Amino acid sequence: MGKKEDLLRERRKDEHVTLAYKSYEETGTAFDEIRLLGTSLPKIGVSDVSLATQFAGLTMKLPFYINAMTGGSAHTAGINRDLAEIAREVGIAMAVGSQSAAIQNPLLEDSYRIARKVNPDGYLFANVSPEVPVDAAKRAIEMLRADALQIHINPAQELIMPEGDREFGHWIETIKRYTEEIRIPIIVKEVGFGMRRETVARLASLGVKTVDLGGRGGTNFAKIENDRRRDHGF
Numbered sequence: 064m065g066k067k068e069d070l071l072r073e074r075r076k077d078e079h080v081t082l083a084y085k086s087y088e089e090t091g092t093a094f095d096e097i098r099l100l101g102t103s104l105p106k107i108g109v110s111d112v113s114l115a116t117q118f119a120g121l122t123m124k125l126p127f128y129i130n131a132m133t134g135g136s137a138h139t140a141g142i143n144r145d146l147a148e149i150a151r152e153v154g155i156a157m158a159v160g161s162q163s164a165a166i167q168n169p170l171l172e173d174s175y176r177i178a179r180k181v182n183p184d185g186y187l188f189a190n191v192s193p194e195v196p197v198d199a200a201k202r203a204i205e206m207l208r209a210d211a212l213q214i215h216i217n218p219a220q221e222l223i224m225p226e227g228d229r230e231f232g233h234w235i236e237t238i239k240r241y242t243e244e245i246r247i248p249i250i251v252k253e254v255g256f257g258m259r260r261e262t263v264a265r266l267a268s269l270g271v272k273t274v275d276l277g278g279r280g281g282t283n284f285a286k287i288e289n290d291r292r293r294d295h296g297f
């Protein structure tokens with residue numbers, strides 16, 4: 064890849080953060096529809112309650128994690144450092160953003176590695192697209208000494224990006240190869256568009272055991288990518 068592509072990629076990473084911040088919308092979640100009924104006569108005490116859970120074969124102290132966001136530029140290295148510090152202090156897992164940038168330009172590796180440096184013993188997830196061949200994904204895992212690998216599937220986002228991918232048919236075969244050759248847990252995720260039941264079933268048939276629906280909690284990547292376009296989609 065040339066210098067121009069590297070610069071464009073770094074600029075994209077910074078724009079994603081700025082635009083996501085600007086366009087975040089409170090959408091409400093399914094939790095809003097749940098009302099927990101209290102009891103005035105509990106049979107247990109606080110010490111009987113544990114929030115620990117199993118996710119992707121890992122035992123987590125808390126049932127949530129910091130999802131994939133960033134890396135790939137000087138500015139976003141600082142964000143990964145801060146997020147990793149939070150993850151370490153709170154004891155939650157964290158995913159870095161797509162490592163494609165560092166796979167193509169090793170000078171950017173430090174903007175991801177910083178998360179492991181700050182949080183040497185915590186759970187860290189690597190993140191790649193199914194455009195990335197298995198061997199390169201293994202490098203992404205080594206880069207972080209990752210505990211799990213996230214594979215993001217994001218056709219809606221790619222289609223809106225002028226520089227985005229246009230061919231998706233090979234993703235199925237690549238994901239299958241990942242499940243056969245990668246030895247750490249794999250999590251397939253969306254980026255804010257959710258997944259259909261059929262997609263989840265198809266992923267399961269490929270050997271994927273963990274899916275993060277990546278439903279829209281406030282980030283609208285269609286809007287973010289559209290706002291990045293100088294022509295705003297026209």
Ligand SMILES: Cc1cc2nc3c(=O)[nH]c(=O)nc-3n(C[C@H](O)[C@H](O)[C@H](O)COP(=O)(O)O)c2cc1C
Pocket residue numbers: 079080083130131132133159160161190213214215252253254255277278279280281282283
């Ligand atoms: C600035 C920003 C960058 C993101 N970059 C990535 C990425 O590189 N890889 C990925 O899998 N998901 C990425 N995501 C998607 C999130 O991991 C998450 O799936 C998405 O934001 C939906 O959740 P939310 O609506 O609660 O934010 C990014 C999100 C944001 C806000």
